Amino acid sequence: MATKPAAKKATAKAPAAAAKKTATAPTVPMSKLIAELADKHGMSKKAATELFSDFVELTVKNLKKGNKVRLTGLGILQVRKRAARMGRNPATGEAIKIKASKKVAFRVAKDLKEAI
Numbered sequence: 460m461a462t463k464p465a466a467k468k469a470t471a472k473a474p475a476a477a478a479k480k481t482a483t484a485p486t487v488p489m490s491k492l493i494a495e496l497a498d499k500h501g502m503s504k505k506a507a508t509e510l511f512s513d514f515v516e517l518t519v520k521n522l523k524k525g526n527k528v529r530l531t532g533l534g535i536l537q538v539r540k541r542a543a544r545m546g547r548n549p550a551t552g553e554a555i556k557i558k559a560s561k562k563v564a565f566r567v568a569k570d571l572k573e574a575i
Contacts, residue, residue: 522563534568 489511497507518528518536527537543559 530568532568532570534571535566537564537566538562539564 493507493511494504496502496511497504500507502510521528522536522538525538527535529535538561541560541562544557546555546557547553548555
């Protein structure tokens with residue numbers, strides 16, 4: 460009889476542990492991506508880093524101009540304008556005015572959606 464309750468406890472903990480693992484997916488740093496690309500294409504890590512930095516600079520430059528940046532297979536980056544609006548201070552409940560702003564929006568490509 461002692462083994463049956465122990466088995467129930469083990470199964471009760473298993474779903475919680477599985478949920479915990481999926482909630483905190485590992486983050487892959489840019490340095491690892493650059494290292495993998497450098498190895499795959501026979502480049503030095505320094506050259507791959509410079510190439511990626513230039514790519515980021517060009518992307519930012521085009522977004523500042525108001526252009527959309529299409530990354531085939533990933534999606535589209537674009538700047539969207541957010542209108543001024545009224546909000547609430549969550550601590551006091553007081554109404555506050557939120558200024559108009561810009562934000563970068565990312566629309567996922569169909570290929571990526573289907574792959575995931």
